Amino acid sequence: MTHNFLFGLITTTTLVLSTFSLKANAQNLSVNKNEITSYAQALLAMEPARQQAFGEIKRIVGSGNIPKIVCHEPNSMNSLPNRARDIAVNYCKQSQEIVENYGLSIDRFNRITMEIPNNRNLKQQIYETLVQLQKK
Known part of the structure; x- marks a missing residue:
């Protein structure tokens, strides 16, 4: 997995995280193997x-x-030209659908995203899952 690809996934996670309002703090979050796989697949x-x-x-x-x-x-997109704004809105909608199609609620996806920087084990498990999925 290249550095650029990992940077893209981090950017994706950040953009999706910013897509939905966060309702709870993700400290001490327990994430099972199925959720890790779903999370990686969504990314x-x-x-x-x-x-x-x-x-x-x-x-x-x-x-x-x-x-x-x-x-x-929506105000964060105000400085974009109309066509670029439409593209951003479409991406936001598409990202939400992807997360839900992989069996995670937006809230759960965001909680996992928030936990990654604070949980080295979770970060490693997600990384390993991403590598395994890329090999398939």
């Missing part, structure tokens, strides 16, 4: 859409910086 499924959306937005915006897009905060 992998979101990655092509993330790359495509980012590429399209970058082409529209140009060489300037793309503003931070927070899906549950």
Whole structure:
């Protein structure tokens, strides 16, 4: 797994995390193997859409910086041109559907995302699952 791919997955997670409002703190979260697999599958499924959306937005915006897009905060997209805003909104909707299609609620996905930086074991399990899924 390349560094760029891992960076993309982290970016995807961050974008999706920002897509939905967080309702609870994820400290001491217990995550089972099925949830880890579902989480990793959702990340992998979101990655092509993330790359495509980012590429399209970058082409529209140009060489300037793309503003931070927070899906549950529509004002964060106000500085984007209309077409780029439409792409961002579509990506946000698509990401939510992907997470739910892999059997996780948005709240659960976000709780896992919040736990990763604080839980080295969980982070390692997700990484190993991502590697295994990539090999298939």
